[in-house]
Amino acid sequence: MKHELMKLPYEYDALKPMMSKETLEFHHDKHHQTYVNKLNELIIGTQFEDMSLKDIIKKSDGAIYNNAAQIYNHDFFWNSLNPYNSKMSLELEKAISSNFGLFEDLKSEFISKATTHFGSGWVWLVVDEMGKLKIISTSNADTPLTLGLHPLLVCDVWEHAYYIDYRNARPDYLENFWKLINWKFVSENYSKLRGVFKPNYIDECNENSAECNYIHELVDEERTVS
Numbered sequence: 001m002k003h004e005l006m007k008l009p010y011e012y013d014a015l016k017p018m019m020s021k022e023t024l025e026f027h028h029d030k031h032h033q034t035y036v037n038k039l040n041e042l043i044i045g046t047q048f049e050d051m052s053l054k055d056i057i058k059k060s061d062g063a064i065y066n067n068a069a070q071i072y073n074h075d076f077f078w079n080s081l082n083p084y085n086s087k088m089s090l091e092l093e094k095a096i097s098s099n100f101g102l103f104e105d106l107k108s109e110f111i112s113k114a115t116t117h118f119g120s121g122w123v124w125l126v127v128d129e130m131g132k133l134k135i136i137s138t139s140n141a142d143t144p145l146t147l148g149l150h151p152l153l154v155c156d157v158w159e160h161a162y163y164i165d166y167r168n169a170r171p172d173y174l175e176n177f178w179k180l181i182n183w184k185f186v187s188e189n190y191s192k193l194r195g196v197f198k199p200n201y202i203d204e205c206n207e208n209s210a211e212c213n214y215i216h217e218l219v220d221e222e223r224t225v226s
């Protein structure tokens with residue numbers, strides 16, 4: 001099976017001035033494309049030739065793992081961005097409030113982890129095996145998929161993601177990355193986990209407000225589906 005470079009979900013100049021057209025052209029058309037080309041070369045004649053990308057990531061190591069994981073991580077990164085100022089779901093908003101407190105606390109923990117991550121890698125908002133939201137960083141090509149975690153959002157902190165626009169000023173890149181987050185995508189990733197975990201904010205919702213009624217409707221919906 002030949003793996004394909006995903007098409008960007010927006011135009012190359014859609015994220016400027018936070019991310020320039022030149023950055024997107026290099027990052028997507030050169031770096032991301034190279035991982036796709038290398039993986040396609042490496043899997044010829046191996047047990048990985050007809051596997052899905054996720055299966056390759058879970059079952060391989062070395063160069064095959066690195067290139068497959070970098071394709072997955074970059075696909076996730078492009079989808080984590082958008083130019084539309086998208087809104088998050090109430091369900092995700094409640095989960096963030098329950099796990100981090102203020103939205104600003106989530107932002108400062110994410111940016112702090114991304115600023116201090118040593119070398120190349122990725123910073124993720126994930127859901128852990130207990131259903132809790134966490135911020136983690138992974139080095140080089142590593143991905144939450146092999147750690148039993150469910151990714152919701154990712155930021156690429158390899159230098160190639162920001163060097164053209166920001167040189168070595170990673171904190172400036174991160175501030176602008178935050179403005180581009182596709183909260184609709186993050187919310188959809190979270191909603192796909194309904195039924196896998198009991199959302200950990202439900203127990204806190206005892207009042208008879210419109211918000212609580214909405215949350216209880218979500219739970220009823222989940223029971224109907226499962």
Ligand code: FE
Pocket residue numbers: 027031074156158160161
């Ligand atoms: Fe990258």
